[in-house]
Amino acid sequence: MSGANDPAAWALANRFRFQPPEGDELVPRRRVQRALRARRDGRVVVLTAGPGFGKTTALAIAAAEGRLDPDGEDVWLACVPADQEASSLLAGLAVAMGGEGAATVDDVLALVARRSPRRVGLLLDDVHVIPRASGGAEALSDLIERLPPHAGVAMAGRAEPPVALARLASQGRVVTVDESQLTLTPDELRDLGLEGAESSGGWPALVALARRAGRLSDYVWEEVVSALGPRDRDRLATLVALGRAEGWLLDELSGPEEDLALDQLPLVHRRGPELEAHSLWEERVDALDTPAGVDRRRVAALDALIGHGRPGAAVDVALRGVDGDHLDRALRAALTAFETPPAPALHAWREALAGRPASPAIALARGLAARDDDPASLVAIERFEAAADGFQAADDPVGETVARAQIIACAYSRGEPALALPQLPRLVELAPRDERASAIALLGQAAVTVTLGDPEGAREVLARVPADDLPTELRNVADYFDFAVATQLGHDACDVADRLSRLPRELPGATESFASSRIRAGRLDELRPLLDEEPPDGIGTRATHQWAVWRLAAAVLLGRPDVARRRWATAEATLPEAGNARFYAEIAQIALAAGDGSRQQVRAELDRVLEQHPM
Structure with a gap:
């Protein structure tokens, strides 16, 4: 230098x-x-x-x-x-x-x-x-x-x-x-004697201006916008319309950067690959575009995101304000891909959709959120039935197939095959129009036979599932039933449980599959790494309960009362109100009572419960 x-x-x-x-x-x-x-x-x-x-x-x-x-x-x-x-x-x-x-x-x-x-x-x-x-x-x-x-x-x-x-x-x-x-709090703004400064959003740069000028002036925003070149202004208008966006999307909708990176502007932040505009920009969007122009940008973004295989992001854009048809299109794309959106997204969408008329896509979204709360939810089944009927009336075989598959999944979780049986003939009818329908019908039949305690029959059905042509999520469901069949037949199910535990997003039941397979096979040492883990963030109350009870059982069998006490506290605080609550409660109670008997007795009790609950 x-x-x-x-x-x-x-x-x-x-x-x-x-x-x-x-x-x-x-x-x-x-x-x-x-x-x-x-x-x-x-x-x-x-x-x-x-x-x-x-x-x-x-x-x-x-x-x-x-x-x-x-x-x-x-x-x-x-x-x-x-x-x-x-x-x-x-x-x-x-x-x-x-x-x-x-x-x-x-x-x-x-x-x-x-x-x-x-x-x-x-x-x-x-x-x-x-x-x-x-x-x-x-x-x-x-x-x-x-x-x-x-x-x-x-x-x-x-x-x-x-x-x-x-x-x-x-x-x-x-x-x-x-x-x-x-960000400055309302109390801090009042301490500074800035009346009306709440419109600054607590942003310190605007607060400093207010202290000099004695007021907050819209000219700040006008000065920022007027200094931009046409393309950068268009990129900013697109970002404000969407709230947040990755660079490739801004490039596709508004062209590449002209003179300025948007994250150099006030209240525009980079979060990983995304740029995000503060809500204060949206309050001044009229300086950038007309309401009709904002709508056009959102629809164009929705189309681009769906085209790039990002339908979940398209739903987030649609919920910022487009007409119902575009919202339904985004939801349908996100929910019919047999790759269920993450639980936080489902719950956020359900909250944002509150009060809207229930189109088939909205009913499907509400059903998936309810099923995440409780896989055996009757409310979820009602939502899925409404979605299936709506998709059938609209002659949408893909949407109908997905909705009926979810009804079967809830029926299996409830242990009530009678709820699943009516869906199977209709799925067979849909097979010529949606190639997944025949596989789902076979998986539904496997679910019914497993629930009825006929593992040999279920194994014959699963052998007819075209494994090579299945989407990943349906292949995972087939593995899930393979595990149930192996468990009912008394076979070693550890290999299948391992496949389930390695899924990118865990199926309901994968946690207990791994733990129960090791308990039944006597491979307890393989459970030791589970003991000192902490529950993942954002998995929901029900999944947290499942996570806790199986680690509770493992801790008792491995002689770790300190871990068992901690896991019992978590299990007790998250006990589900419906679905498989009785099953998980039995596991927890057996483990909790371990002090009154030997570990061999505890294991015998666990085996008894697993025999009665092949899930």
């Missing part, structure tokens, strides 16, 4: 790189400043948010407060694109601490060590300009890992910092601050 060996000259040329901003317009947020104090305790504080959220301000206030502490010292460095090179970043840190311009990680650590016993905080702004896997990122990772106990770091940027923090986070040494914490 030019001038790097002349610290005085380099510091003069880069004076704003080494000192925080000052002024009377800094907007404090007490909770953020409290979090930043952790830098003096040898921890790493990470501030991540889009432009205008006051990250630099928060670091500057921390530096100002730090100057009042006689036992501590802060070092300020505003990162620049050149810091992707380790030499630039390390030279900057060295100069900030009064050292030579050229430096290594060891040199910087030596400068930090000299300040002991004073506590040192490294305040690094704009770390998002340092790319991951760059020399600068590697040097920063090395430095953070090797900092002595009296030193810590606070980093601010528009994206997650380009350093590995997993190990430190596991030790409780990482503090994160995001947009929700950087």
Whole structure:
């Protein structure tokens, strides 16, 4: 770097790189400043948010407060694109601490060590300009890992910092601050004496403007929009209409970027591959497009997403406001692919669809959400029956096939084959028009025979299922019934259970299949890795209960009462109200009572329950 060996000259040329901003317009947020104090305790504080959220301000206030502490010292460095090179970043840190311009990680650590016993905080702004896997990122990772106990770091940027923090986070040494914490609360706005400033959404950049102007002016938005070129303005209009979108979709609908990356605009943030526009932009969408234009953009996005195999994202766009036909089209595409959307999406859609007339697609969506609550739900069956009848009336064999398959699944979960039997002849009728219907009819017949306790009959039916031509999800269902058949016949079902446990999204029953197969085969040691796991996020109450009771049983059989007590607390708190509650409750009660008998007795009781409940 030019001038790097002349610290005085380099510091003069880069004076704003080494000192925080000052002024009377800094907007404090007490909770953020409290979090930043952790830098003096040898921890790493990470501030991540889009432009205008006051990250630099928060670091500057921390530096100002730090100057009042006689036992501590802060070092300020505003990162620049050149810091992707380790030499630039390390030279900057060295100069900030009064050292030579050229430096290594060891040199910087030596400068930090000299300040002991004073506590040192490294305040690094704009770390998002340092790319991951760059020399600068590697040097920063090395430095953070090797900092002595009296030193810590606070980093601010528009994206997650380009350093590995997993190990430190596991030790409780990482503090994160995001947009929700950087946004000013209504109480903080009132404390600042800003009447009506709630329209700022608590965005610090607009709050700072309000403190200067005494009001919030729409001209801010007009100034931003008027400065954009035609294509960038069109891309922004598309993003605001959709709320969030990936770059490829914006390119397809509005063309590539012209002069400006949208995430450089106020209240536009990058979250992984997606850009997201703050809701404040939508309130001013009239500065970008007409209502009819917004609708056209949403419909075009819906078509593109369905065409690219992203129907779930198309539903999210449709729910922002398109007419019912387009919404039904998106829902049908998302729900008839035999790849059930994740549970959080189903429940979000059900909530968003509340109050809408029940078209066949909406009835199917509501049924799937109800089935996720309880696989044996009569409410779900009613929704699926309404969907099947509606799709049949609309001459939609694909939609009807999916709805009738869901009725069979609920009937199986209830252990009531009579509810499934009426669907089988209709599926046979649909077979010439939907190639999946004949396979579903066979799987439905297998479900009925398994429920009636006829494993040999079920095995004969499953042998007729055309395995090579099945969609993945139906192949998984066939494996599920293979497991039930093997269990009823008393065969080793571990291999099939392993296939179920490796599914990208677990079928209901896969958890208990793995655990029960090991219990029945006497392969208890294979259950040990399950004991110290924690329940996955977002799997729902019913799935959490299943997860807990089988680990409870395994913990008892493996002599781990500490784990058993924890899993019992989870199982008791999540006991389902319907469906297979009796089955799971029996498992839990047997395990809980293990203290009154030997493990052999517990296993005998578990075998008895599994014999009675072949699911």
